[in-house]
Amino acid sequence: MSDPTPEGVAEGGRLLLAEPAPGVVQLTISNPAKRGALDEPLLNALVETLTAIDARCVLLTGEGRSFCAGYDIGALSSDGYDDSDGHPFQSALAAVADYPYPVVAALNGYAIGGGLELAITCDLRIAAAGVQFGMPPAKLGVVYNHGGINRFVTAIGAARTRELFLTGRRVEAETAERWGLVNEVVPADELPTAALALAVEIAANAPLSLRGNKAAIAAVSAAAGALDDATAAALDRSRREAFLSDDLREGLAAFAEKRPPVWRGR
Template sequence: MSTPRIRTEDRDGVRVLVIDNVAKRNAVGFQALEELEEACLAAAAARVRCVVLRGAGPVAFSSGFDLDEMGETSRRGLRPDEAVERAAEVLAAVPCPTLAYLNGSAYGGGLELASACDLRVARAGAALGMPPAKLGVVYPEGGLRRFLGLVGAARTRELFFVGRPVSAETALAWGLVNRVAPAEDAEREALALAAEIGANAPLAVQGMKRILDLLEATHERGLSDAERAEIADLRRRAFESRDIVEGRRAREERRPPRFTGE
């Protein structure tokens, strides 16, 4: 039986998914991508409050797709770029907020997986790069769209046409990451942010994530009647929930709220 490439750790409502392939700087092959999909679906079923994706060890988040498998196809018949895109879509569809902790450098498919998360916290000194032009690869539409949404057209062109990595600090200025933390503080800060998100009302946070996803996906055409109805239902459920009562009561009693997602 092959060694698992995705490890799962639970921390008080936060599920940490660890890309575990240290010998190859946490490169992701077909097995790891399929395991990541399964882990994301399991997290959704378990109703965790926040998912954190990180690399194992102190050096790399992920060096990208495993070059030893570059000329192959998966057991599902997917090419490497298709397998990365599928895993990124499953990760993006997790109902709760997702956070990529860039504990080290992230390249190619690894950086795309990070871009599919809602938030990104990077360790100072980490390098982030998209090298498909240096490998002769035309990147798929879904991945390019994610970067357009994060950093805009000009920065996306620079990132992909040049193929040269940028520093975490430059990525912060571009909007590619949300925070950069010193190496000694980065893990603690990333997990603390995830825990803070996880402590909030699940119906509220997940409802807003869904609405933001809809607004981004429908930016050009506008919302349909069915999508507007879905948004109205999300807001109604939150206003009728026990959590909204708990939130008000906790504020009146000056204590932390105890949300249940109901």
């Protein structure tokens, strides 16, 4: 198969596609100018590709020293930013979650913010030793999407999710494995081989079982994290207020200027 990225998006990210083994498709996030950040071309390519392929296992990885630096932070500075249902970021996560067969994240480099949510949306995660993970919303003035937070609570529990989101600290792969954030850690030079071996093992299993068990696990997990409409709406209002706040603009400016932010609480 050829690179599925549409023509005319050379300045943005690309999604590189390969078939390293029967039944396995490898997708590589390529956006070297922005350390693998998820811009709209990349997000759209993820949706289009996962809709078109029919692999028994998808291996998702990054290029160079990063898996994914998160959602392209430039979009957060827009007063019109809204990543609710239908936004390219949410559509890409849904495409990964809804892909009928297992998706394995091979975490070759750091995964931050939306990049870490992309990884945790995958069914399994294998990481290179020493790789760091982090959730920086508290350092930027962002209230995170409650659906995204539920993915973390489901994977690592409420206590570790609080630690990840409320401190904004980065954790290394070895700690992430203890938390259950990743399934396995291997030496960096062994990651490509180990990740492919895992994908090949999965792809060799019964397709009806792979599809049925993935769907059952997703349904049970979703039921445990269900919110009533009023609660979900209240959380969405809080999130929207944060995106329109002075603090968000200050957080983004401080990040760009590499200085401590001065919060005003409004």
